[in-house]
Amino acid sequence: MSKRMxxxxxxxGPGSSxxxxxxxxxxxxxxxxxxxxxxxxxxxxxxxxxxxxxxxLLGPNGAGKTTAVRVLATLLRHDGGRAEVAGLDVARExxxxxxxxxxxxxxxxxxxxxxxxxxxxxxxxLFHLGNRAAxxxxxxxxxxxxxxxxxxxxxxxxxxxxRRRLDLASSMILDPDVLFLDEPTTGLDPRGRGEVWESxxxxxxxGTTVLLTTQYLDEADRLxxxxxxxxxxxxIADDTPDxxxxxxxxxxxxxxxxxxxxxxxxxxxxxxxxGGGLVVTDAPARRVHAQVADRVAALTEVARxxxxxxxxxxxxxxxxxxxxxxxxRLTGHGATDDAPPNGDAENRGTGNHxxxxxxxx
Amino acid sequence: MTALxxxxxxxxxxxxxxxxxWAVSDCWNIARRVLTHYQRQPVxxxxxxxxxxLSLLLYGYVFGSAMKVPGGGDYREFLMPxxxxxxxxxxxxxxxxxxxxxxxxxxxxxFRSMPMAPSAFAAGRGTADLVVAAxxxxxxxxxxxxxxxxxxxxxxxxxxxxxxxxxLRFSLIWVGVWLGMLVPTPEAAGGLYAVAxxxxxxxxxxxxxxxxxxxxxxxxxxxxxSSTATAVxxxxxxxxxxxxxxxxxxxxxxxxxWPLVLTxxxxxxxxxxxxxxxx
Ligand SMILES: Nc1ncnc2c1ncn2[C@@H]1O[C@H](COP(=O)(O)OP(=O)(O)OP(=O)(O)O)[C@@H](O)[C@H]1O
Ligand SMILES: [Mg+2]
Numbered sequence: 001m002s003k004r005m006x007x008x009x010x011x012x013g014p015g016s017s018x019x020x021x022x023x024x025x026x027x028x029x030x031x032x033x034x035x036x037x038x039x040x041x042x043x044x045x046x047x048x049x050x051x052x053x054x055x056x057l058l059g060p061n062g063a064g065k066t067t068a069v070r071v072l073a074t075l076l077r078h079d080g081g082r083a084e085v086a087g088l089d090v091a092r093e094x095x096x097x098x099x100x101x102x103x104x105x106x107x108x109x110x111x112x113x114x115x116x117x118x119x120x121x122x123x124x125x126l127f128h129l130g131n132r133a134a135x136x137x138x139x140x141x142x143x144x145x146x147x148x149x150x151x152x153x154x155x156x157x158x159x160x161x162x163r164r165r166l167d168l169a170s171s172m173i174l175d176p177d178v179l180f181l182d183e184p185t186t187g188l189d190p191r192g193r194g195e196v197w198e199s200x201x202x203x204x205x206x207g208t209t210v211l212l213t214t215q216y217l218d219e220a221d222r223l224x225x226x227x228x229x230x231x232x233x234x235x236i237a238d239d240t241p242d243x244x245x246x247x248x249x250x251x252x253x254x255x256x257x258x259x260x261x262x263x264x265x266x267x268x269x270x271x272x273x274x275g276g277g278l279v280v281t282d283a284p285a286r287r288v289h290a291q292v293a294d295r296v297a298a299l300t301e302v303a304r305x306x307x308x309x310x311x312x313x314x315x316x317x318x319x320x321x322x323x324x325x326x327x328x329r330l331t332g333h334g335a336t337d338d339a340p341p342n343g344d345a346e347n348r349g350t351g352n353h354x355x356x357x358x359x360x361x
Numbered sequence: 362m363t364a365l366x367x368x369x370x371x372x373x374x375x376x377x378x379x380x381x382x383w384a385v386s387d388c389w390n391i392a393r394r395v396l397t398h399y400q401r402q403p404v405x406x407x408x409x410x411x412x413x414x415l416s417l418l419l420y421g422y423v424f425g426s427a428m429k430v431p432g433g434g435d436y437r438e439f440l441m442p443x444x445x446x447x448x449x450x451x452x453x454x455x456x457x458x459x460x461x462x463x464x465x466x467x468x469x470x471x472f473r474s475m476p477m478a479p480s481a482f483a484a485g486r487g488t489a490d491l492v493v494a495a496x497x498x499x500x501x502x503x504x505x506x507x508x509x510x511x512x513x514x515x516x517x518x519x520x521x522x523x524x525x526x527x528x529l530r531f532s533l534i535w536v537g538v539w540l541g542m543l544v545p546t547p548e549a550a551g552g553l554y555a556v557a558x559x560x561x562x563x564x565x566x567x568x569x570x571x572x573x574x575x576x577x578x579x580x581x582x583x584x585x586x587s588s589t590a591t592a593v594x595x596x597x598x599x600x601x602x603x604x605x606x607x608x609x610x611x612x613x614x615x616x617x618x619w620p621l622v623l624t625x626x627x628x629x630x631x632x633x634x635x636x637x638x639x640x
Contacts, residue, residue: 073474074473074474075473075474095476096476098474098475098476099476101474102474103470103471103474105467105470105471107466107467108467109466109467109468109470109471110468110471111394111466111468112466113394113397113398113402114394114397114398114401115401118397122390122393122394123471125386125390126387126390126391126472126475126477126481127475128378128383128386128476128477154401171471
């Protein structure tokens, strides 16, 4: 199947079509809360996704990821700002947008009362493929997503991973220009997660634009070529995964001394691999950490150095930056709590002054 | 020009067609989906039918000998058309529960993100429910015949009676679809019974409104279920037991007017709710 030139690929006249596959500008979505109070789930949200890219939308629980996806997929009307998908305004031309997108929501949206094949055939007919083409497409997708064996089994008997794959297959029926995936791997075991990642990579290789939301930096890093970090309904960073990780500080080596008296010596050993970078000493926790370039070499060297000096450590290890680190770095508050940064966070977040810049950008 | 014509995707299979064509086709595909559910789960239909049959037998035998029909006539003959009307009316609960179950599973979200006709979800559900209701009615009538009920008004009148019963069911489908998208969870939908039950009781299903306290009798007489029940009693040649009020005298007319009004109000509400569902 050849990939057609998508309308979104060609920038149109000024103001109307942007040349982006997905574009959100200052989008506001309010939910009516209890007692008439309004909650801004999206509060001036900006997003620009290039055609053909896999774009990650990274944020903690309640950040507004699902709301953003639902607005873009025409399921929810926004209260302010502008949103375009495939060059079409989602509020003004929802039906045309719908014929260009695929959506896999946060919760699998397949019909439990049908078999896998019946699901795909039904959705195919509802996408107006006609009976024969719908049947053909269903067979093709079952095959591509490794579901042929379970094609005629009721979906109720499917595993979480199988359901997700059927869900993905359903959003691929039309070979959409833009595919929205809302936390496609949440709740899956490592194997299911791997299967979904494989599918997303294959789609991306075929040229589909994918907007993927996730709570895992790791996942965004593996799949996306660009990441937008969302917090409290606003994009607070937009960058490549590498640049984002650089900003967060990349991998860190972390040593917990057995004796508080050894902290200076430990800091010295860690300093030798930190390449001139900042070495953070967290005295109450007897912990020393620093960013490293070559993780394995650093670990070996620090371990050997400490052994040579006869210093015993309680723990030594490498830590990849997590979503939490990204948030500490970008916002000064953790990904999960709204509490002000604690002592440790302040230590780790040295150089936190770029926070305001990013937030303002 | 429809949106579909402009989409080059899957060229060669997708032909431009009139919007009306797709509205019908989408509706039928949704109906087919619902009927496939029944086909894959025949037990569901047995349960759904079991209750009306059981209540028909229970009411028929428990009340059958104790109740008198004002103006004379056999109570069981009076009761059966009422039971038919009540079953058709309560059918909206099946619709509501099915819709809220869909909505809670995210399938409705998928439908809404697809370029199908906005009316199809409600219309397809309605079509399927009507097919099931017709089967339900046939089985109920057969059961009633077994326990001695007869329709003596002639074949055309009897067909008209069944038509009116299905018309009532049809008009309440939209109430069901609308309510199904209004309530948050399938569990909450169960609470609708608490509202639906009194509404079906305050009608001429079991007793003539003329036997009720004035205000209650008034409500019962104006209940759409009463109009259908009374009209169907007339058509089937069963005892009518009217109280002589205007609405009871014009039952045939009202048995058509009420469903039309309900449809005109709730069909647009249901379609709109589907489009604007913002859960
Ligand atoms: N229907 C709704 N009514 C009221 N508030 C809502 C509704 N849906 C979401 N919210 C609120 O809007 C905010 C954003 O929610 P959203 O579901 O978009 O977040 P999310 O990033 O997808 O979170 P998660 O990772 O938990 O899926 C949250 O604070 C949430 O409580
Ligand atoms: Mg979400």
